[in-house]
Amino acid sequence: MAKQYETVIGLEVHIELATKTKIFCGCSTEFGSAPNTHTCPVCTGMPGSLPVLNKQVVEYAMALGLAANCKITQVCKFDRKNYFYPDNPQNYQISQLYLPIARDGYVEIDTQTGKKKVRIHEMHMEEDAGKLVHDEWDDTSLVDYNRSGVPLVEIVSEPDMRSADEVIAYLEKLRMIAQYLGVSDCKLQEGSMRADVNLSVREAGSEKFGTRTEMKNLNSFKAIAHAIEGERQRQIELLEEGKEVIQETRRWDDNKEHSYAMRSKEDAQDYRYFPEPDLVPIVINDEWIAKIKAQQPELRPEKLERYKKEFDIPEYDAELITESKKVADLFEATVELCGKPKKAANWIMGDVFRLMKEKGMEPEELKFSPEHLAKLIDMADVGTISAAVARKVFEQIFTDDVDPEKYVEENGLKTVNDEGAIREAVEKVLADNPQAVADYKGGKQKAFGALMGQSMRALKGKADPAAVTKMIKEILGK
Ligand code: ADP
Ligand code: ZN
Ligand code: MG
Numbered sequence: 001m002a003k004q005y006e007t008v009i010g011l012e013v014h015i016e017l018a019t020k021t022k023i024f025c026g027c028s029t030e031f032g033s034a035p036n037t038h039t040c041p042v043c044t045g046m047p048g049s050l051p052v053l054n055k056q057v058v059e060y061a062m063a064l065g066l067a068a069n070c071k072i073t074q075v076c077k078f079d080r081k082n083y084f085y086p087d088n089p090q091n092y093q094i095s096q097l098y099l100p101i102a103r104d105g106y107v108e109i110d111t112q113t114g115k116k117k118v119r120i121h122e123m124h125m126e127e128d129a130g131k132l133v134h135d136e137w138d139d140t141s142l143v144d145y146n147r148s149g150v151p152l153v154e155i156v157s158e159p160d161m162r163s164a165d166e167v168i169a170y171l172e173k174l175r176m177i178a179q180y181l182g183v184s185d186c187k188l189q190e191g192s193m194r195a196d197v198n199l200s201v202r203e204a205g206s207e208k209f210g211t212r213t214e215m216k217n218l219n220s221f222k223a224i225a226h227a228i229e230g231e232r233q234r235q236i237e238l239l240e241e242g243k244e245v246i247q248e249t250r251r252w253d254d255n256k257e258h259s260y261a262m263r264s265k266e267d268a269q270d271y272r273y274f275p276e277p278d279l280v281p282i283v284i285n286d287e288w289i290a291k292i293k294a295q296q297p298e299l300r301p302e303k304l305e306r307y308k309k310e311f312d313i314p315e316y317d318a319e320l321i322t323e324s325k326k327v328a329d330l331f332e333a334t335v336e337l338c339g340k341p342k343k344a345a346n347w348i349m350g351d352v353f354r355l356m357k358e359k360g361m362e363p364e365e366l367k368f369s370p371e372h373l374a375k376l377i378d379m380a381d382v383g384t385i386s387a388a389v390a391r392k393v394f395e396q397i398f399t400d401d402v403d404p405e406k407y408v409e410e411n412g413l414k415t416v417n418d419e420g421a422i423r424e425a426v427e428k429v430l431a432d433n434p435q436a437v438a439d440y441k442g443g444k445q446k447a448f449g450a451l452m453g454q455s456m457r458a459l460k461g462k463a464d465p466a467a468v469t470k471m472i473k474e475i476l477g478k
Pocket of ligand 3: 156
């Protein structure tokens with residue numbers, strides 16, 4: 001029988017904190033600005049410049065640590081990690097090695113076999129590096145220092161995960177916590193959440209961990225899942241051939257679905273860490289921790305309970321809606337305005353989720369305003385527009401955030417309540433379709449559907465279907 005293998009995975013996750021300014025200077029952290037416009041002597045490593053710690057970074061890191069059940073290190077400090085690379089103008093990164101801000105926590109994830117704790121070894125604060133842009137056409141490399149000095153928290157897990165599904169559940173959990181706390185938007189595509197995957201395999205039943213490799217900078221859940229499957233296979237094949245796995249850093253190429261070695265541990269750099277001399281240790285007293293705890297916003301479990309009680313919506317609805325903070329916020333704002341929780345929930349779980357899926361959008365990209373959804377719900381409710389029209393109008397709200405009242409007015413989409421107009425349209429359809437009328441009179445129910453469909457079309461979907469049904473039956477004398 002073929003040997004069975006178990007996959008062992010530990011993650012190093014970087015989360016960019018949503019502070020307005022960088023960790024050690026006053027430059028903006030805004031993403032997507034023109035290159036090198038958010039820079040100063042500090043974040044470009046000019047000699048003689050000195051870092052000043054952004055207090056908000058410490059508070060966000062504490063909030064994350066506490067939400068992930070960590071112990072806060074009450075005297076913590078920064079260390080210098082020395083290495084030379086063009087995206088790192090100081091030739092060192094200010095990070096934390098000896099006394100990271102938070103340690104020994106866990107988050108709980110849902111797995112196929114129930115709940116599971118993934119332990120967190122530590123969280124530390126550090127600064128991000130700049131970004132190299134390689135221009136292959138010109139055969140040049142350019143560097144953008146806008147990202148240099150953007151605050152990061154690195155979250156190091158214990159090797160507690162056993163599959164790609166568990167890894168993704170863990171990342172989703174971290175993302176949810178960070179988004180609920182408002183400390184990061186965690187956009188994988190923009191790099192505000194990045195994961196390095198450490199993976200080894202061992203024979204099922206074995207106590208000892210195998211040699212691991214590390215795959216860096218995976219920027220989508222799909223790439224992560226592919227990389228894990230590919231690397232697991234590669235390592236198993238090596239072991240089956242009687243070879244050894246080399247501890248090394250590998251880069252996963254999601255296009256080629258293959259990973260290749262970047263550097264091995266033997267020539268791994270000695271970073272010559274030493275205490276950062278330009279920053280004093282951070283002393284965190286009990287009051288400060290208590291203050292951060294007290295500020296902690298409602299997280300998902302409490303929100304779930306409140307939705308069921310306060311809004312009386314089913315557990316299933318509450319779970320889907322609270323999966324993302326952004327969606328939950330939209331839902332609450334809509335309910336606040338229209339006072340119809342179940343209807344708001346139906347719109348979100350129906351058309352909002354459908355359109356998001358069709359367009360491949362993340363919740364953070366939603367840009368319609370709750371005012372417009374609330375108005376639409378009201379309009380459909382009092383019958384100003386039909387259900388079919390409401391769904392069409394919602395597509396416009398979803399993409400362009402139109403005001404439904406204006407849109408309906410301008411496009412003449414109001415429900416036709418006028419009996420005369422309905423009669424006129426139905427009479428014309430019946431006159432144009434003598435065969436269908438005869439079939440229906442002869443007992444064919446199907447023919448009614450055809451007449452109904454044509455009448456609704458003639459009325460541009462704006463009439464109440466019940467009124468149209470009634471009219472057809474009345475005219476045909478049934
Ligand atoms: P280093 O000091 O070399 O960075 P760490 O002990 O800090 O190594 O571990 C880095 C990451 O690798 C952690 O997330 C940890 O869970 C994971 N890890 C450690 N050993 C293994 C292993 N044998 N298999 C898979 N992951 C591992
Ligand atoms: Zn700066
Ligand atoms: Mg490490």
